[in-house]
Amino acid sequence: MNHIFTIALNTYKESVRNKVFYIILVFALLLLAFSLVLASLALGEDDRIIKQIGLSAINVFGLLLAAFVGVNLVYEELDKRTIYTIIASGVSRTSFIIGKFLGLFLTVVINVLIMGFLLCLLVGFWPESNITVTLIFAIFLFLFEMMIISALAVLFSSFSTPILSAVLTFMCYVIGHMSEDLIEWSRRLMDDGATGVANLLRVLYFVLPNLEIYNLKNQVIYHEDIGSLGYVTLLYPFAAILYTAILLLIAAISFNRRDFK
Amino acid sequence: MAILRIENLTKDYVTGFTGKKFRALSNLNLEVEEGEIFGFLGPNGAGKTTTIKILLRIIFPTSGTAWIMDKKIGEAEQHKIGYMPENPYFYRFLTGREFLRFYARLANLPIEDAKKKAERLLDIVGLGFAAKTRLSEYSKGMVTRVGLAQALITDPTLLLLDEPMSGLDPIGRREIRDLIASLKEEKKTIFFCSHILADIEMLCDRVAILNKGELIKLGTVREMLSSGQSNYVLSLDKVPPETALQMKQSAAKYEEIGGIIHLTIPDRETAQKMAESAISAGATIQEFRPDRGTLEDYFVREVGAK
Ligand SMILES: Nc1ncnc2c1ncn2[C@@H]1O[C@H](COP(=O)(O)OP(=O)(O)O)[C@@H](O)[C@H]1O
Ligand SMILES: [Mg+2]
Numbered sequence: 383m384n385h386i387f388t389i390a391l392n393t394y395k396e397s398v399r400n401k402v403f404y405i406i407l408v409f410a411l412l413l414l415a416f417s418l419v420l421a422s423l424a425l426g427e428d429d430r431i432i433k434q435i436g437l438s439a440i441n442v443f444g445l446l447l448a449a450f451v452g453v454n455l456v457y458e459e460l461d462k463r464t465i466y467t468i469i470a471s472g473v474s475r476t477s478f479i480i481g482k483f484l485g486l487f488l489t490v491v492i493n494v495l496i497m498g499f500l501l502c503l504l505v506g507f508w509p510e511s512n513i514t515v516t517l518i519f520a521i522f523l524f525l526f527e528m529m530i531i532s533a534l535a536v537l538f539s540s541f542s543t544p545i546l547s548a549v550l551t552f553m554c555y556v557i558g559h560m561s562e563d564l565i566e567w568s569r570r571l572m573d574d575g576a577t578g579v580a581n582l583l584r585v586l587y588f589v590l591p592n593l594e595i596y597n598l599k600n601q602v603i604y605h606e607d608i609g610s611l612g613y614v615t616l617l618y619p620f621a622a623i624l625y626t627a628i629l630l631l632i633a634a635i636s637f638n639r640r641d642f643k
Numbered sequence: 644m645a646i647l648r649i650e651n652l653t654k655d656y657v658t659g660f661t662g663k664k665f666r667a668l669s670n671l672n673l674e675v676e677e678g679e680i681f682g683f684l685g686p687n688g689a690g691k692t693t694t695i696k697i698l699l700r701i702i703f704p705t706s707g708t709a710w711i712m713d714k715k716i717g718e719a720e721q722h723k724i725g726y727m728p729e730n731p732y733f734y735r736f737l738t739g740r741e742f743l744r745f746y747a748r749l750a751n752l753p754i755e756d757a758k759k760k761a762e763r764l765l766d767i768v769g770l771g772f773a774a775k776t777r778l779s780e781y782s783k784g785m786v787t788r789v790g791l792a793q794a795l796i797t798d799p800t801l802l803l804l805d806e807p808m809s810g811l812d813p814i815g816r817r818e819i820r821d822l823i824a825s826l827k828e829e830k831k832t833i834f835f836c837s838h839i840l841a842d843i844e845m846l847c848d849r850v851a852i853l854n855k856g857e858l859i860k861l862g863t864v865r866e867m868l869s870s871g872q873s874n875y876v877l878s879l880d881k882v883p884p885e886t887a888l889q890m891k892q893s894a895a896k897y898e899e900i901g902g903i904i905h906l907t908i909p910d911r912e913t914a915q916k917m918a919e920s921a922i923s924a925g926a927t928i929q930e931f932r933p934d935r936g937t938l939e940d941y942f943v944r945e946v947g948a949k
Contacts, residue, residue, distance in 0.1 A: 388748045392734070399736040466728045467793060470699040471749040472721030641656075641702035 385477040386484065389468070393485020397451050403489065406450075410443040410497050414504060421508070428510035430603045436501040437520060437599050440494055444528045445555055448490045452535025453547035455482050465642060476634040479540065483630055487532045494524055515608045520598035523615075526622035527596035531555060533629040540633045557586060558593030591625050644713070645674035646801055646832050647698075651707035654693050654856075667693045669856040670707070675834055677800075680827055682847030682864075683836045684938075686946060690856040691836040692729055695803050699726055711801065722750050725794035729805040729836075731786055735779035739770050739789050742778060743796060750797040764792040768822065784815035791822060802826065805836045820846060840938040850938075854946050867941045875914035877906040878930035879921050886924040890917060903929060 397403055417435035421428040456479070459465040468478060498521035505511045534554050538547035557564065564587045571580035595618050601611065654668040668690040675681045683691050696702045698709055700717055711719040733742060740761055747757030765771050768788040778786065787807060794802055807823070808816045823846055826833060837843050843850060844864055852860040860867070874895065880903050882890070887904060891897045894917070896907035908914040911933075918931060 384751055385749060388745065392737075392745055395741075396734065396736050462732045463728060464732060464734055466696075466699070466701050467726060467731075467733070467746070467790075468749070469701050470721065470724065470726040471746060473749060639703075642696075 385473045386481040389473065389478060389481025390484035390488060393455065393482050394488045396455075397486065397489035398492075400451060402450050403447065403493070406443050406447045407493060407496065410439050410493075411500070413439040413443075414497075414500060418504070418508075421510075426510075428508060429505075429512075432505060432508060432511055433501075433517065433603050434599065436497075436504065437517075437524075437602060440497045440501065440521065441524055441527070441597070443497065444490055444494045444524060445531055447493050448486065448528050448531040449535050449548055449551045449555075451489060452486050452532055453539045453544045453551060455486060456536055456539040457542075457544050457547065460642060463642070469642070475637045479536065479630060479634045479637055483533055483536045483626075486536060487529055490528045490532055491525055494521065494528060498524075514602065514605070516598060516602050516606060516611075519608060519611075519615075520602050523596045523598055523618065526619045527593050529622050529626050530558075530591050530593070530629070533626040533633075537629050537633040540637055554590055555593065558591050559597070561587060561590070561592035561594055591622075596622070644677070645710075646677045646712055647673075647675040647834060648710040649673040649694070649698075649707075650709060652694065652697060652704055652709060653706045654690070654697060654702070655705045667856050668697075668704075671853075671856075671858055673851055673858065673861070675801075675832060677832055678827075678830050679848040680823070680833045680835060680846050682843035682850040683834060683853065684838065684840070684843055684850055684942065685853035686838055688855075689838075689853040691838075691853060692805055693856075694853075695726070695805050695834075695836060698803060699724070722797040723800045725797065725799035725802040727790050727794040727802070727804045727807050730810065731790040733778050733786065733790065733793070736777065738775050738777050739765060739781070739785075740774040742789060743792055746793050746796045752797075760796060764795055767795070768792045769818070784811055784818070787811060787815065787819060788822075791819065795826075800832060802831055802833045803836075804833060806838070807835070808837065808839060808842050816842065840942055844938040852942065852945060860945055864938060867938060874934045875908045875911060876930065876932055876934045877908060877914055877918055877921075878928070879904045879906070879926045880929050882921060882926040883924050886921060886926065890921070893917065907934065 414436055417432050417439075420435070421431045424431055459468075459482075465478070469475070473481075498518075501521070502513050502517070505513050505517065531551065531554075535547060535551045538550045542550070564583050568580045568583040568587065571577075571583065595615075598611070600606075649671055652668055652671040653666070655664040655666050657663070658665055671690075671694065683694070685691050693702070697704045698711065698716055709716050712723060714720065734745075737745065743761035743764055744757050747760050748754070752760060762771075762774070765774050768791055770785060770788055770792070773781065773785060778789065781789065791804075791807065794804070804823070808819050811819065820842060823833060823835070827846075835843070835847060847864055849861070849863050850867065851858055882904050887899075890904070890906060893908075893913070894906040895909050896905075898905040906917065908917060914931070918928060922928065
């Protein structure tokens with residue numbers, strides 16, 4: 383436990399000392415500022431514009447951070463052989479992977495919380511806009527999407543190069559947000575007789591997480607009451623935790639047998 | 644009782660997409676006794692790093708095993724083993740102090756002890772002045788020293804040092820050598836990998852020579868040095884040209900550096916005779932001594948023969 387904790391904190395330190403962290407934060411803040419400009423131009427749409435752009439910014443920049451920092455994390459340790467002395471210190475490979483993941487996730491959480499806090503501040507002070515429970519819950523749900531993205535990045539980075547890992551992580555993100563379309567396309571292709579492609583889409587649908595369930599943007603901007611979401615929404619965080627655990631388990635298993643070059 | 648016992652250790656690397664196997668280590672048997680500095684010698688690619696990596700479970704052996712302090716590798720108590728990797732590269736974003744604290748924490752030292760330990764070791768390796776400097780700004784010598792400090796953080800009984808002096812300038816090497824020598828006084832066992840013979844010759848009690856994954860020699864440095872035939876070295880000044888010409892023909896090796904003639908002569912009697920005739924021809928003797936050769940000569944002879 384101590385090992386996991388020590389590695390996680392060190393990884394967090396590594397991430398926040400990385401320029402990428404600040405670049406992403408600055409861009410996110412710029413985007414928030416930009417949303418204010420747009421809001422003041424578009425009469426009567428203030429609330430929707432600020433929330434729409436704000437939530438998108440949090441989501442996209444959270445994704446970029448998780449992906450760009452994450453894909454390097456494990457790969458660099460292997461490539462630069464910094465992992466040697468860690469393993470030699472008696473840290474198990476499983477602890478190493480979990481520690482790396484937790485450190486990355488902590489970085490992303492802090493980034494999302496900073497952005498989320500600023501968005502709430504903005505919304506709170508802007509005359510035509512106000513903070514809703516749904517907005518806060520939407521930001522909270524983003525954290526679980528980012529959890530899955532972080533675990534994917536760590537998993538990919540444990541066996542492939544940063545560039546390939548980044549591509550794979552983004553692909554999972556995009557496909558994850560098209561989950562519903564995927565199954566719909568699969569159905570149509572099946573009707574057209576293209577069973578091969580249809581089955582492939584079906585497999586993707588089942589293997590990759592449905593990330594759209596962590597997206598409450600529409601509910602927020604159309605002022606849906608939190609009560610209308612349904613209790614099943616409360617289960618989504620647990621689904622994310624379970625999925626993350628499975629991803630990390632796969633990473634740990636493949637890691638445990640490997641020779642480090 | 645041997646502190647490190649390696650038994651029939653074999654490692655095949657699988658390379659490329661074809662899955663071709665390459666035997667980097669072949670049936671290695673070795674014992675290192677407590678308190679000795681053991682030199683693990685071999686040219687590049689001999690399998691030294693492979694051996695150390697297996698001992699630390701960074702890679703897994705194809706067959707065979709090893710015992711460290713009577714525990715099988717994998718079950719060994721890691722905090723009793725200090726490790727310094729070859730060409731060390733550490734977390735560049737950490738300062739020297741943070742770096743050592745990190746390893747102290749990994750060794751389960753409580754935070755306060757970890758802090759104290761880090762400061763002490765920074766002093767020991769002479770990096771107190773760079774405690775707050777990030778490793779990205781360390782020179783190679785400083786990285787080596789902080790790496791050694793890292794290896795010592797748990798006060799280990801056994802140290803595995805993989806080429807700790809390679810790539811250092813003469814001053815850096817001297818510092819590391821002195822540091823290693825001082826560790827011996829603390830009764831630590833040191834398993835020392837190198838292809839630099841001078842370092843091994845100066846530090847090690849016993850030496851194993853590895854070549855292409857196979858152990859070709861094991862013994863004390865003295866045994867190895869005295870096993871070769873010993874030459875005599877004769878250095879002369881003010882030798883008349885005709886005498887010099889004569890000598891050039893009868894010596895095994897003839898060198899003239901700065902007006903002084905250095906001769907290497909295979910046997911004692913010939914050497915003595917040449918010295919006498921040189922004196923009678925008006926030359927002065929600068930040096931006359933038996934030359935037992937260096938570990939390097941031995942090494943070149945042994946490794947070259949295979
Ligand atoms: N990960 C690896 N994959 C394939 N071959 C390797 C690997 N690591 C080392 N080798 C080969 O094994 C041999 C021994 O390497 P090594 O143990 O690093 O030698 P040394 O440390 O004595 O210089 C070399 O021929 C090297 O090329
Ligand atoms: Mg080596």
